[in-house]
Amino acid sequence: MPRAPRGSLSHRLIVERAIRLMDDEGLEAVTVRRLAQDLGVRPMALYTYFRGKDEILAALYDHLLAGLELPDSPDAGLDGVRRVMTGYFRLLTEHRALIKAGSGGEADLRLSEVIYMLLLGTGMDRRTAVGVAASLVRFTVGSAALYQERSAWDADADHWSKVRSSLRDLPADRYPIMRSFGDDLPEFTQQQAFEFGVDLILRAAQLP
Incomplete structure (x- = not known):
């Protein structure tokens, strides 16, 4: 260097x-x-x-x-939360060792401030907001950690066909449901799996 x-x-x-x-x-x-x-x-x-x-x-x-783009108004709502978490996920996957370097400093506080601003701005009660924020952060960090192991799946054009083939080889008496996925297992990239999970958490947060 x-x-x-x-x-x-x-x-x-x-x-x-x-x-x-x-x-x-x-x-x-x-x-x-x-x-x-x-x-x-x-x-x-x-x-x-x-x-x-x-x-x-x-x-x-x-x-x-500090390089994350963060909404500056609660009007961004849950869509803003989704964008924040997507940016955080991208950051953690681009800098794979960053997961181990969390500081709890000014940048973390700013990120938390914006997430709670957006959640509470939807009318969400404080307990639900804390639970949703904790779930989102844990899911995002966990997904980024898994990405490091599974990103090669996305680059392998034959990955899902090989998975389906292995599922079809399972004994039907012990794993009938898993074996059935050998015919029509849906495909997800790591990014799609992450976005599905974030949307699921945010939809659950809106339930009465």
Whole structure:
């Protein structure tokens, strides 16, 4: 990696290099010593901007999360919630190690503020809003984690035909329903499965 020109070290440069390192080699590679090496400075130079690795990871997370486009009016309603969660899912799938770097900092607070603004703006009571927000975040993070294992399915044109074939081979006496899917198992991309789940949670939230 190119080194930082002398005197150009900054908070933003360190964070951007940490993001690149995380994406290329994983979160474990993001250390003060490794960042200093990549930036061509001594480790102590980074302590001018951060107190340690944990603070760098928190800044990395906040920097990426701050890039989400968030509605600024409750009028966006549940459609706005859907867009927010879709953006969050996309962020977590583009930066696969980010799931492990959650900070609970300013960016997280801003995300929560917007989600609750949108949910409460629909007239939803507070208990339901908290339950819906918790369900959405857990589902989104879980879906992003599964995406890392299953994204190859979307790239394999024969994936679903192979799944249906394996289902047809199941013993009918033990797995009659699963075997029946061998004839007409619906296909979902990982993105479609995620969107289906978000819509399901939001529809359930509107039930009396």
